[in-house]
Amino acid sequence: MIDGHTKLYGLLAHPAAHSLSPLIHNTSFKVTGINGVYLAFDVTSAGLKDSLAAMRAMNIGGFNLSMPLKTDVISLLDEITPRADRLQAVNTVVNRDGRLIGDSTDGQGFVDALKADNISIDEKSVTVLGSGGAGRAIISAAVDAGAQNVYVFKRTNDSFESRKHQLESWSNVVKVLPYEDEDLMARAFDHSQIIANSTNVGMAGDQSLPVSDRVLKHLTPQHVVTDAIYFPLETPFIHAAKKQGSRTYNGIGMLVNQAAGSFLEWTGQRMPVKEVSESVQKAVLKRENN
Known part of the structure; x- marks a missing residue:
């Protein structure tokens, strides 16, 4: 149940509406009982700087990014991990008391x-x-x-x-x-x-x-x-x-497990990978049949 203590997380992408990330993370919050919610935000490269300023101002817990924002975001962050630096790509950002730290959990x-x-x-x-x-x-x-x-x-x-x-x-x-x-x-x-x-x-x-x-x-x-x-x-x-x-x-295993890496960094808890994978599989099957 969303209340005054609910922590917000999200995806910055363009387009964003088709993403399975909200299903993955909201299923995880539900199963684990963590008071969080994950939304998809349609953001282009041109709007990325303002979006990050809003994330800081609203103390959003963390967010994911898709290409080309994975590379565009690097210069706007306070810090990136060695593996994100090697790849020059960030798919996960954690907000630690206003410091935005980027990582790559894809691999x-x-x-x-x-x-x-x-x-x-x-x-x-x-x-x-x-x-x-x-x-x-x-x-x-x-x-x-x-x-x-x-x-x-x-x-x-x-x-x-x-x-x-x-x-x-x-x-x-x-x-x-x-x-x-x-x-x-x-x-x-x-x-x-x-x-x-x-x-x-x-x-x-x-x-x-x-x-x-x-x-x-x-x-x-x-x-x-x-x-x-x-x-x-x-x-x-x-x-x-x-x-x-x-x-x-x-690719479902890689998709869910890279999200599990983000989830762990944001919440300190392990994602319920089995339940999430089942939900994603059902969602993809539904899309295939439409």
Whole structure:
């Protein structure tokens, strides 16, 4: 029940109305009994500075951000964590007595989702498809989680060399390779235990696959295959990996667990991940059926 003691949290995004974050966090408040409420605010880059001033003035407990606000917000914060600094992206802000502190929980969400099913990244080899925001978060978290090798496949466009330099500077276990080189990708699959698709290929009605049929044949029952996409619940890549016998995970685990990181920083309590995941799954299924 909302009263004079209710703490406000929220999402700053554009557009914001489609986000599952209010469902995730309000379910968490309800299950844990924490007196909080989470709202979605439609905010553009142009309105971000004023929005942060309002957050401070109203003593809002914390908030999440989506792109491009994840990068735009950095110069407006009082402090950012080392992992947010490495990524140059902030998805979580905590308000500590008027000081706004930014963090990135996205990559940890990937690691924690696997950990919940007793899958460790420590001393494993991981292949990551794509090096956008989600991909970089996964790569960074895999390095921190003790991965033995992280093979990153990126399109050879104008940003290839600069991205290669950035990611390989994080750790000598990271190797950035041309997405178009199917021989290298097939070999990376053969040497990896975990394959993570961070591209948007296969999202919302797109029937494409992020890899060729030739590379796909290198997936085995020994592989764990993840997709950062959660709409649809089963992407063409996940469907194809299942046919190869691989153990598969859609993006709901990463989505909920990155939110769990925010929730823990804001409240000091653990998110009821099981109940939240069930609610998110139902919501996504409903969207798929509409």
